[in-house]
Amino acid sequence: MDTFGIMTLNENSELEYFTEIAIQAVAQGMICCRFIPSNINPFSHRITGYVFDPTTNQWKQDIFPIPNVIYDRCFYGEDVHSKQCISIVTWLKERQDIFFLGYGLPNKFELYNVLKLSNLHPYLPPTKIISDSNMVMKELTLQERLVLKPINGSQGNGIFYLELKGPSIGVKTFNRNQHIHKSFSDEKKFSTWIDLLLSKKGYLVQPYLELINERMEPFDIRILLQKEFDGNWAERGRGIRSGHPDGILSNLSAGGHISSFEKWRENLSPKLIGFIETEISDLLLKIPSILEEAFLPLFELGIDIGVSRNGSIWILDINSKPGRKVSLTTNPEIKDVLNKAPILYSKTLTSSVNNERKRYNAKTLSY
Incomplete structure (x- = not known):
């Protein structure tokens, strides 16, 4: 039986989301656990963490082997614990008996250098x-x-x-x-x-790119992509993140707010919105394939797109561990799809057809 492991640096992060995933894992005949990398015993290779109990729909502390499928939701900082966990995760990613849903992206400058050599370079702010x-x-x-x-x-x-x-x-x-x-x-x-x-x-x-809306708020378009069970990329949702009028960020962590893409486009001319949507569609088609050609396979991407007042399009950031708040706020009906997606894709990874996945993609490990 496959075991689906969710890996974080904090045992209390994203608990509601992980519980929903665990329910889907059980429905697919999988055991679901969650753990912190530093809680892996270096000698026995067993983990002290939490296993989902389907009879109570609760997490119970337990000791278990390293799962054969891992969903990496670790967000690293500059602290000692983060650095310790990075070395452990590197070891996990090198093991041929473990599948990661996604292997992450490198730092912003390495990412920029790869995109700069592609046909996406006109969309990149000089860095x-x-x-x-x-x-x-x-x-x-x-x-x-x-x-x-x-x-x-x-x-x-x-x-x-x-x-x-x-x-x-x-x-x-x-x-x-x-x-x-x-x-x-x-x-x-x-x-x-x-x-x-x-x-x-x-x-x-x-x-500095002056990417502001009519209320003089910094804003961007956040788009969430995930792989379907067959490995093809699908857009899950898009929305507008807007910050404070005197601020520089649209990030929700900096106090930004969310609105729908459809409402934002109402203020644009048909010609301009047609151009913007065509450009974005082209970017969404190209970005995943360029990244997976350069790096190890991915599962999901959060892509931040800036639009200037003259319609210029900019790729502001690409995140391999995106949040789901924008998509769920603008399209709450997508919640069930988002909860099922990690489990359905993991079933594809562990099938015999995909057992050579890492061998054909043996590139530099990334975060």
């Missing part, structure tokens, strides 16, 4: 690794407005907006549920601050 204040000031002098993003960032954390205002430099960011504004009166003070920031983690720099 560079930034190492010190001199590089930042050079770019700021040229562009006047910039965005700094952590190379390994997610959920909008650690993003900074920089603006050159004569002799002073303005900074905006979002941290701990607060929109923070700073202003540096001269370049020396700014350089001291930015060098300290860059010493803590790697950052990318991009020109």
Whole structure:
């Protein structure tokens, strides 16, 4: 009997979603468990975690073998526990007796470099690794407005907006549920601050794109893709994420709100919306195949698309561990499909036809 394992860094994360998945697993004749990578015993290879009990629809703590199918929902930070778990997950992904629903994507710069060499390069904001204040000031002098993003960032954390205002430099960011504004009166003070920031983690720099709606809110289009049971990609939903008028992010974690794509398109001319939808459809067709050609197989993708006022289309971010809130808010009827999808695809992975999956896709492991 196949065992479907859900892997997280926090045993309390996404519990409602995981319980729904477990119910679907039982219906398909599978055992479902959830665990933290660091709870794998390095000697016995047994895990202390939770197994779903179908008689009570509850999770019970137990000790069990490593499951043969794993759904990776780990979100790594810079902390010691994250680094410990990354090494364990690397070991798991190298095992030929384990199937991962998706093997993840690399950091933002590696991803950018792959997409830059494809026919998607016109849709990418120019991106560079930034190492010190001199590089930042050079770019700021040229562009006047910039965005700094952590190379390994997610959920909008650690993003900074920089603006050159004569002799002073303005900074905006979002941290701990607060929109923070700073202003540096001269370049020396700014350089001291930015060098300290860059010493803590790697950052990318991009020109600021004015992607705002009629209410002057930053916004983007979030699209959720998943694989069907047959391995073909399907769009599950799309919606608009909008941020605060004075903010720089549309991310829900930064206080953004959700609206429907259909409502947003009502304000556009038929010609413009026709162009935008054609462009997006083309991107959704190309992105998964380009990524799976370069990296290990994937199961789901959250794709963030920016649209400027003149209709220019930008690929802002691609996430291999997306949330489902936008799709469920704009199309709640999709909930059952989303809950079933991981189990149905896992059944395909473990079939004899797909047992060579990793051998033919032996590329660099990614997160």
